[in-house]
Amino acid sequence: MRNEPRWVENVSRLSGLLGAPVAAVIMVSIGAGNLLWFDAASFALSALLIGLLVPKAASSEKKGSSGVSNTCQICMKA
Structure with a gap:
């Protein structure tokens, strides 16, 4: 089992359960051609x-002498 909160698993299961029916309703409502525009939007x-919302953590990390971030170097040693 992965180390993620239970709500993440619940949201994932719910989206898997409701995703196809919602897509079918939208397709019937607006048509297949317009659904592509909806998908693009x-x-x-x-x-x-x-x-806008995800912090730019990768740009704030200090790079080692090899040009690889210190976090990645620690991961590669493990």
Whole structure:
């Protein structure tokens, strides 16, 4: 079992259960061609939210002499 909170597993299961029926309802409602535009818009919104809300931790890490971050060097030694 992975080391993640229980709510993450619950959200994952719920999205797997409801994803296909919701997609079918949207496709019937707006049509298959418009569903592609809806998908593209949701992808762009996701990319925008990730870009704005996820901290830029990788750029703030100090690089070692090899150009690899110190965190990665520790992982590679393990």
